[in-house]
Amino acid sequence: MKINHLAVVVHSVEDALLFWRDALGLPFNGIEEVPEEAVKVGFLDANGVHIELLEPTTDDSGVAKFLDKRGPGMHHLCLEVDDLEHAMASLKANGMQLIYEEPRVRDNGRRYTFVHPKSTGGVMIELYEADEA
Amino acid sequence: MKINHLAVVVHSVEDALLFWRDALGLPFNGIEEVPEEAVKVGFLDANGVHIELLEPTTDDSGVAKFLDKRGPGMHHLCLEVDDLEHAMASLKANGMQLIYEEPRVRDNGRRYTFVHPKSTGGVMIELYEADEA
Known part of the structure; x- marks a missing residue:
């Protein structure tokens, strides 16, 4: 991982x-502009870890609401997993709260979900399947 | 970096x-207990990046105040630099606000400073010199 x-x-x-x-x-x-998530994203790289700077482009998106409520700062940490179903099953078996109970799929075919910050100690975690299903 | x-x-x-x-x-x-910073730290590893879980052990430390004010979540991101003076000079030249204007030294001899979240887009950044001075 x-x-x-x-x-x-x-x-x-x-x-x-x-x-x-x-x-x-x-x-x-x-x-890059990502209209479906209503953000503009700046991409940087720190030795293989990407840093994504998200700026909301509308007032009512999830990211815009986050910025309004919490101010600027860390939004989420994304971890690559080999097998998303396996990871999700382990999380559920341990009582962790997923934001999406079933894998979601991006335009590029990559599958992902999010773990609620309540379950992680305050950090929203994205789980992202490294290889296409 | x-x-x-x-x-x-x-x-x-x-x-x-x-x-x-x-x-x-x-x-x-x-x-590990780190009495000088009044925290208990749990250490994990994600492919070479350490994840440190900080639990305050007193009510009046910086970490305890952070937890009171903001709730649990991301505290800081630590980046390794080869030359701390060079990095600090570049940050100052660009108008960035350092929390310590001069390098601080840990018990193990490692030198570090922090960049204020105001300058970074909301994330506190630790700069840590990879090799001992």
Whole structure:
């Protein structure tokens, strides 16, 4: 199991890049608009772990509400798993609360779910299947 | 530059281990008391990135205050740098706010500082010199 990415919610990707890209000097892999999640994402890399800076592009998305309620900061940590069903079964057997009880599928075919922060000690965790099903 | 660890503040290391160690199955490297920082720390590993679960052991430490104010969750992200002075100079030149303006030294001789969340988009960042000075 490895960390795929850390997602950080920010007011402005451009402003946050002044730290992550310019001052810290992390490799920068561009900005993408993701309309279906209503975010603009800045991608950086720290030795194989991606850092994603998420800026909401509407006022009513999940990310926008997170920013309103909690302010900027860590949104979730994404871990790659080999077998999502196996991981989900282990979590359920241990009484952990999943946000999606069944795997969801992204446009690129990758399957994922999220574990509720209540079950993890306050950090939302994305589980992401490393190989396509 | 690589990620050394993620630190997560929790109410109870034992409870959080039910998720990270038991349900998720991450390799567990034990629990340590760190009296000088008034925390008990649970150590896990995700493919070379350490995950540290911090439980305050007094009511008045920085970590205890964080937990009171923000609730459990991500405390900081630690990045290894080769040359701390160089990294700090670059951050200052870019107007970033350091919590310690001069490197601090741990008992083991390792040098570090922190960057204020205001400068990073909401995430406290520890910079940690990979080789002893």
